Amino acid sequence: MKRSGKMRKAAASAGFMVLLVAAAVWIGLIAFSEKAAHGPVSVWMTTADQSKLLHREADIGWNRDGQASDMTIDVDDGTEYQRMDGFGAAMTESSAWLIANKLSEGKRNELMNRLFSYDNGIGISYLRLPMGATDFSLSHYTYDDMPEGQTDPELRSFSIEHDKAYIIPALRQARAINPDLGIMASPWSAPAWMKTSGSLIKGSLKEEAYPVYAEYFVKFVQAYASEGIPIDAVTLQNEPHYEPDGYPGMRMEAREQAAFVKSHLGPAFDKAKLNTKIVVWDHNWDEPYYPIEVLSDPEANKYIAGSAFHGYAGEVANQQKVHDAFPDKDIYFTESSGGQWAPNFADNLKWDMRNLIIGAPRYWAKTVLKWNLALDESHGPANGGCSDCRGLVTIDGASGNVFFNSEYYAFGHASKFVKPGAYRIESSSYGDGGIENVAFRNPDGSNVLIAFNSASESRPLNVRWHGRSFAYSLPAGAAATFVWQGDRSANRVEGGQRS
Incomplete structure (x- = not known):
C-alpha cells in the first residue's frame, strides 16, 4: 500500500522532531558534563x-x-x-596575651575561628613564633636567663615554662581549628650570657657559645614537640643586620651564620634526629647578597632549607636573585607590619596585594607572613620597639571588641583558598x-x-x-x-x- 503525501510529510516531520530532541539532549548532556567536570x-x-x-x-x-x-x-x-607552606602572621606574646586576657571565652573562640578556620574565617595556615622576647612581648626574657656574671653551659636552667601561660594555649587552639598549621620559630637574641654585650640588647654571639647555642635550639624544638606543637622551621636570627637599642636583638654576619650552621646547628639537628628546617637571613629584601654568601659555603649549604625575607627595605624582586643563584633552596617571606603611618585602607590593600600576596609568591616565596597577629587600640602591648604598629586584627582592651584591619582581608584572599601543599x-x-x-x-x-x-x-x-x-x-x-x-x-x- 502506498503512503499518501500527507503521511510521508507527517513521518518526515516526526523524524525531524526526534532529531531535534536528540540534538537538544546531546547538547544538554555536554553542558551538564562540562558543568559537572569543571x-x-x-x-x-x-x-x-x-x-x-x-x-x-x-x-x-x-x-x-x-x-x-x-x-x-x-x-x-x-x-x-614552588610548593606553598602557607599564609599568616606572628603569634607574638603580645598577641597571645591579648587573646587570652582581653576577650571572653565566646569572643576568643569566635576570633580564633575567624583567623584559623577555612569555613568560618580566613584559614591562616602558617605562623611565625618568636623564641623569647621581642618588641612585642611583656618583658625581656629567653629560655635560659641567668643572674649577671653566671653562665649555664649545660643548659640545666633551660625551660619554656614562660610560654605556657599564653603562647602555647593559643597555638594549641589554632592547631585544633586548623591541623594544617605550620610554625616557624625565630630568636631575637641568644641568652645574655652567650653574647658579647652581656645583655639581650645589642651585641653578637660569642664564638665559644656556638656549641651551646646549637643545643639551645635543639632543646627548644624538643620542648615544643613535647607540648604537641611541632616546629616546621627555624631561622637563625631575626634581622641579623639590626641591633635595636630598646628591645632584644643580636648582630650576626653571613660568615657567622655559615660557621654556626655547618659546624654546630646542622650537626646538632642531625644528632637529635630533628627534621626541623634551617633558614638563613630573615631580614630585608635590600641585602640579597647576605643569604647568597651563606649558601655559597658548601658545608653550610647542605644543612640549609632556604632564605627568609622582610619587606621594610628593598624590593620583592630581589628574592629572584637568591633563587637564581640557588634554585634548589626555598624562599620564605616572614615579616612586614602595617601601622598608623599608613592609615588608608585602599593604599594598604594595594601594597599588600601587589608586594606580598601576589609579588612574594611570584618571586618564589612559599610562606607569606605579616608581623603581629593581634595588637590593642594603643598598638601594644609593646616592649620598646614600634609604637604604632598594627596587627591583622585590633583587640580593644576596654570593650573586648575586635576590629579586622586591611591586612586581614588582603591575606584572607590567599590564606582561605590556597592550602598547604598547593603549587604556584x-x-x-x-x-x-x-x-x-x-x-x-x-x-x-x-x-x-x-x-x-x-x-x-x-x-x-x-x-x-x-x-x-x-x-x-x-x-x-x-x-x-x-x-x-x-x-x-x-x-x-x-x-x-x-x-
Whole structure:
C-alpha cells in the first residue's frame, strides 16, 4: 500500500522532531558534563572603598570559545613552581596575651575561628613564633636567663615554662581549628650570657657559645614537640643586620651564620634526629647578597632549607636573585607590619596585594607572613620597639571588641583558598596599571587565581584555561579571588623561571 503525501510529510516531520530532541539532549548532556567536570567559578572580592570585604559574589560560568582579549590571563596548571607552606602572621606574646586576657571565652573562640578556620574565617595556615622576647612581648626574657656574671653551659636552667601561660594555649587552639598549621620559630637574641654585650640588647654571639647555642635550639624544638606543637622551621636570627637599642636583638654576619650552621646547628639537628628546617637571613629584601654568601659555603649549604625575607627595605624582586643563584633552596617571606603611618585602607590593600600576596609568591616565596597577629587600640602591648604598629586584627582592651584591619582581608584572599601543599602555577600577569595576579593549584585539584586591579579605573579581565574562558570586571583598586575545580590528573612540568 502506498503512503499518501500527507503521511510521508507527517513521518518526515516526526523524524525531524526526534532529531531535534536528540540534538537538544546531546547538547544538554555536554553542558551538564562540562558543568559537572569543571563547575562554576566562585568569586570573592574586596573593594578599595570597603563596601565589599572578602565578599562572596555570584558564581560565574565558562565560555567554550576560550578567546583572548586585551586583558587575558592564561592559567596553565600543567606548569608548577614552588610548593606553598602557607599564609599568616606572628603569634607574638603580645598577641597571645591579648587573646587570652582581653576577650571572653565566646569572643576568643569566635576570633580564633575567624583567623584559623577555612569555613568560618580566613584559614591562616602558617605562623611565625618568636623564641623569647621581642618588641612585642611583656618583658625581656629567653629560655635560659641567668643572674649577671653566671653562665649555664649545660643548659640545666633551660625551660619554656614562660610560654605556657599564653603562647602555647593559643597555638594549641589554632592547631585544633586548623591541623594544617605550620610554625616557624625565630630568636631575637641568644641568652645574655652567650653574647658579647652581656645583655639581650645589642651585641653578637660569642664564638665559644656556638656549641651551646646549637643545643639551645635543639632543646627548644624538643620542648615544643613535647607540648604537641611541632616546629616546621627555624631561622637563625631575626634581622641579623639590626641591633635595636630598646628591645632584644643580636648582630650576626653571613660568615657567622655559615660557621654556626655547618659546624654546630646542622650537626646538632642531625644528632637529635630533628627534621626541623634551617633558614638563613630573615631580614630585608635590600641585602640579597647576605643569604647568597651563606649558601655559597658548601658545608653550610647542605644543612640549609632556604632564605627568609622582610619587606621594610628593598624590593620583592630581589628574592629572584637568591633563587637564581640557588634554585634548589626555598624562599620564605616572614615579616612586614602595617601601622598608623599608613592609615588608608585602599593604599594598604594595594601594597599588600601587589608586594606580598601576589609579588612574594611570584618571586618564589612559599610562606607569606605579616608581623603581629593581634595588637590593642594603643598598638601594644609593646616592649620598646614600634609604637604604632598594627596587627591583622585590633583587640580593644576596654570593650573586648575586635576590629579586622586591611591586612586581614588582603591575606584572607590567599590564606582561605590556597592550602598547604598547593603549587604556584603559571599565569600571565600585567604590571602596574593592569591586572596583577598569581595562580595556584591545590592538593584537591582546585585552581585559585588571585587578582588585583592596580589601575585607577575599572578593568575587564578574561581568564583562559584549557580552551575555556570566563570574563569579569574588576573595580579600580579591588582584589578578587577566583576558585574552580581542575583536573588532578593533568600532566605537569616543573617551572624553572619566574612566570
